[in-house]
Amino acid sequence: MQQNEYLQVGVITSTHGIRGEVKVFPTTDDPSRFEDLKEVVLDTGKEYRKLAIEGVKYFKQFVILKFKGIDNINDIEKYRKMPLLVSREDAVELEDDEYFMADILEMDVYTDEGELFGTLTDILETGANDVYVIDTKEHGEVLIPAIKDCILDVNTEENKMTIHLMDGLIS
Template identity: 65%
Template sequence: MEDLLQVGVITSTHGIRGEVKVFPTTDDVSRFKKLKNVILDNGKEHRDLEIESVKFFKNMVILKFKGIDNINDVEKYKKAPLFVTRENAVPLEEDEYFIADLIGLKVVSDEGEDLGIIDDVLQTGANDVYIIKKDNVEDLLVPAIHECIKNVDIEGGTMQVHLLAGLR
């Protein structure tokens, strides 16, 4: 399981006082109001940042970090992802999972057939769709609905699915 969960990506600066525009990658955008800290990890730098203020503009979140008061200090963080620790993540409801925990799960049918592993999750609005990859086989797309998803075992690394007619 991932220890850090992505909540957004810095897209650009906002103004000259060190604010940044963040594209949220979380289902609950209002969670930014409750966040106190985020972790910036752009591959070169791993930095804990304290959130000073939060604003919302269209589909973006505008964040101001404590101690960063100049556009020049945040310019280098464009396209950098922002993470939270698992302890600071939004609590999940029953049958809800973090995408990071689903990626890599081994998928088997309810008839015992090895279907591959979850490679990605499409968020369509109506329901998520799991993209299942297997060598030398066309990708399998399985909707994340109760009729298809029979069992998810994050600890065991497996998911059992029922393939409705027409999914192959």
């Protein structure tokens, strides 16, 4: 599996005012990272369009962005519901044992006994720790906490995760 060149950091939800600002729902762990970005890439579905960031503000859970050269609501309205991406070079640095969601979703999950257990289909952010949703043939959907006791190894190059099934995780 080839890793995506771009990672999503937000989605334009609506326009904000009439001067070309947009309200963005951040899909990054740290919304303040927009302040460090010089540009984002708009995925229109047909093309990738680079947009230079001119201003960053915050409103409730949203980030308000102003792009250079877009000064009118009519120039930005058509981009509602479209994702904003950053290149991997502009992505945040990860700590050890941290991964971009895009790199582990659809990953094959094996038990520590070497058996294929299922596929990682979703990641629930619960606050204390993430919870991985594993789709299995034998047990249906299984929730595995993303903690060191359960997640033994993640190999993004081989698209493989190794887990330890603690007692009580599957019924």
